[in-house]
Amino acid sequence: NHIPQYQSLKQVSEQIGQRIQKGSLVVVESTVAPGTTQHVVQKIIEEHSGLKGGEDFDLAFAYERVMPGKLINNIVNLPRIVGGITPEGAKRAVEIYSKIVKANLHTTDVxxxxxxxxxxxxxxxxxxxxxxxxxxxxxxxxxxxxxxxxxxxxxxxxxxxxxxxxxxxxxxxxxxxxxxxxxxxxxxxxxxxxxxxxxxxxxxxxxxxxxxxxxxxxxxxxxxxxxxxxxxxxxxxxxxxxxxxxxxxxxxxxxxxxxxxxxxxxxxxxxxxxxxxxxxxxxxxxxxxxxxxxxxxxxxxxxxxxxxxxxxxxxxxxxxxxxxxxxxxxxxxxxxxxxxxxxxxxxxxx
CATH class of the missing domain: 3.40.50.720 (NAD(P)-binding Rossmann-like Domain)
Structure with a gap:
């Protein structure tokens, strides 16, 4: 029926919500439907942690461009797009990816x-x-x-x-x-x-x-x-x-x-x-x-x-x-x- 179930994503988000501490950064890399990071992941983390996304923790989305046989090369050498629920969250994610990615890192909203x-x-x-x-x-x-x-x-x-x-x-x-x-x-x-x-x-x-x-x-x-x-x-x-x-x-x-x-x-x-x-x-x-x-x-x-x-x-x-x-x-x-x-x-x- 072409409707994503997100069973693993929801389960992991719940586990993160049960363990997350203030000041943490969470990054989603899995390909998801537009709107999922905020409407699914963020809500689940907030529900199980009592914390507020964008205030108590940062959340970003940074998708992969990988293919079989080219995994490491593509992670390191292809441009990366990093979107945050806040500009500060995107900036924090870029700081991490800049230690791995040699190509351009572009920041935007999630x-x-x-x-x-x-x-x-x-x-x-x-x-x-x-x-x-x-x-x-x-x-x-x-x-x-x-x-x-x-x-x-x-x-x-x-x-x-x-x-x-x-x-x-x-x-x-x-x-x-x-x-x-x-x-x-x-x-x-x-x-x-x-x-x-x-x-x-x-x-x-x-x-x-x-x-x-x-x-x-x-x-x-x-x-x-x-x-x-x-x-x-x-x-x-x-x-x-x-x-x-x-x-x-x-x-x-x-x-x-x-x-x-x-x-x-x-x-x-x-x-x-x-x-x-x-x-x-x-x-x-x-x-x-x-x-x-x-x-x-x-x-x-x-x-x-x-x-x-x-x-x-x-x-x-x-x-x-x-x-x-x-x-x-x-x-x-x-x-x-x-x-x-x-x-x-x-x-x-x-």
Whole structure:
């Protein structure tokens, strides 16, 4: 229902309220809906401590900009936005972060800082959604989206993103809804932020479109999806990482199995599948043996180095559906594969 529960945040705020002393500084780093620091955290601390925020203790919000594999670098070297419920609280927080962060530290009020975080991620989500929709347009018209991206991005003021099989991770799938919730919970009047909600709808659709491409490629080879063995390449949401939070692979696997396909999941980095009874196959040779289709969801470097000729010999039916533009269509088809790809090799069968 896209409504944050904040169970851990509320519990920690209560514990802080039971222990806090006058003069303390509390900093929230978790991404929250705009208005949460004051309307949830501050109120809980005040209720359990008997102290007054901004007078007896300081409270600030300073969000992270971290990614798997870049944790320390991003904490130290990226600019940080610090918002306080009072200017003095923001200043105290900056004094602490200045000992860690080498980049610029910007102070503002707490609500602006919260909205900066959710707006930042919603902006990225919208940009990805735009190029995902253009990828679907290009498939319909028989045009290569990646050529268009190269042509447009030659202009320095343009920066089209890259389409793909879906958007995952801890931040983008939820931060749009946090922004929406904060707006309608704490704003002066309710409104529906249609643009960012539509972006979520488009990005959520991409695993469904991958399933459509898979089914279409199987039809071209005379196979029904309920008779097919499909190997999903990549369980992580991010290339060359083991993070599976909100991975589009989970949605794709669910769709394929609902259509009757037998699904194998391969990932060179992920060891456990937390979305059902599947086990992750770490051996690529075992994963592709007797497969009717390879569905590439994650752009791990290992997949760009696959020997397609050898893999074709292991498969029952040579089909490759490329969700991350890893392969050149001519190279793949010249090796005898049926090929589909997001944004450049779309549905052929009505």
């Amino acid at each position: 609500l602006t800082a919260e909205l900066s975080k959710t707006s930042e991620n919603s902006h990225r989500d919208v940009n990805i959604a735009f190029v995902n929709e253009m990828a679907l347009v290009c498939e319909s018209l028989g045009v290569n989206i990646y050529e268009i991206i190269d042509l447009i991005n030659e202009l320095p003021s343009r920066n089209l993103h890259i389409p793909g099989a879906g958007v995952g991770g801890h931040c983008l799938p939820k931060d749009t809804w946090l922004l929406r919730f904060g707006l309608n919970e704490y704003g002066s009047h309710k409104m529906e932020p249609r643009f960012i909600a539509l972006a979520r709808e488009i990005n959520n659709h991409m695993p469904t479109h991958m399933a459509l491409l898979i089914e279409d490629a199987l039809i071209s080879q005379g196979l029904a999806i309920h008779d097919a063995n499909v190997t999903v390449l990549g369980a992580a949401y991010l290339e060359n990482a083991d993070d599976t939070r909100n991975t589009p692979s989970a949605t794709l696997v669910k769709i394929l199995e609902s259509k009757g396909a037998t699904v194998t999941i391969h990932d060179p980095h992920v060891r456990e599948w937390e979305f059902g009874a599947h086990e992750i196959e770490s051996d690529l040779t075992k994963a592709v043996t007797d497969a009717d289709c390879l569905a590439l969801v994650t752009k791990h470097r290992e997949y760009s180095q696959m020997d397609l000729e050898s893999i074709k010999g292991l498969m029952r039916t040579p089909i490759l559906v490329d969700g991350r533009n890893v392969y050149n269509e001519d190279d793949v088809t010249s090796k005898g594969f049926e090929y589909r790809a997001i944004g450049k090799a779309g549905v052929l069968n009505d």
